[in-house]
């Protein structure tokens with residue numbers, strides 16, 4: 001029997017991270033599950049154990065250095081780390097426009113979206129390098145690749161996550177460590193619930209909005225993270241894979257709700 005993988009998932013209780021920790025535990029990993037929400041963490045760990053898996057909670061804000069230290073010491077006690085999923089990120093605090101935003105908001109967005117990714121990776125990478133193996137999967141966003149109004153700092157820091165992914169992959173490939181990312185869009189999660197995204201809009205618009213015609217379910221994202229973390233992706237490194245139902249491919253080419261033409265063609269009747 002092969003050795004059980006030790007996997008760290010940040011923000012592993014709810015949303016995309018919640019589905020990822022459950023999926024990787026079901027696949028056989030021991031999951032070190034970090035999350036700031038104590039009740040949700042306990043629930044996630046209990047569900048994993050109930051399903052026959054293994055999970056060790058590390059409750060706390062991953063932006064906090066002391067929490068990063070606790071994740072690292074938990075991993076050291078377990079003796080190795082095979083997979084790191086840097087999942088935590090948030091578009092909030094959001095501002096109506098960049099001009100309305102404040103340096104305090106940019107600082108918080110920087111800490112929530114980029115800084116902890118560097119810190120936790122920096123703290124765990126030496127173990128992977130020493131082992132000569134490891135897979136890191138970061139959670140970026142499609143907004144790293146296209147413009148989004150009211151989200152310039154969030155977009156900039158996530159472009160940083162994807163650039164970090166690329167450059168680190170080049171640096172650590174020779175040590176057997178792979179680094180990839182996913183770029184989600186339109187996930188139905190507590191942060192961006194389908195209900196909130198649809199508020200005031202006609203649900204029929206969804207099929208004109210998202211090429212695959214529906215919001216993403218958390219399992220859709222966890223499946224791609226699980227693939228990138230697995231040996232099936234052994235020759236894939238340095239990439240950010242969009243998991244977006246086709247929105248990035250469609251870019252500005254949104255179908256009109258009346259089915260006649262495209263929203264970015266002003267001459268379409």
Ligand SMILES: NC(=O)c1ccc[n+]([C@@H]2O[C@H](COP(=O)([O-])OP(=O)(O)OC[C@H]3O[C@@H](n4cnc5c(N)ncnc54)[C@H](O)[C@@H]3O)[C@@H](O)[C@H]2O)c1
Pocket residue numbers: 010011012013014015016017018034035036037040060061062063087088089090091112139140141142183184185186187188189190191192
């Ligand atoms: N939802 C989307 O459509 C979407 C789109 C693009 C990118 N993303 C990215 O995917 C990732 C997950 O998004 P989601 O929608 O599942 O988020 P979510 O807010 O629904 O869930 C996040 C989870 O992380 C935990 N968490 C939040 N801040 C934390 C912190 N500082 N320390 C530890 N735990 C923390 C929460 O308690 C929760 O369990 C984020 O990086 C986000 O930017 C999501």
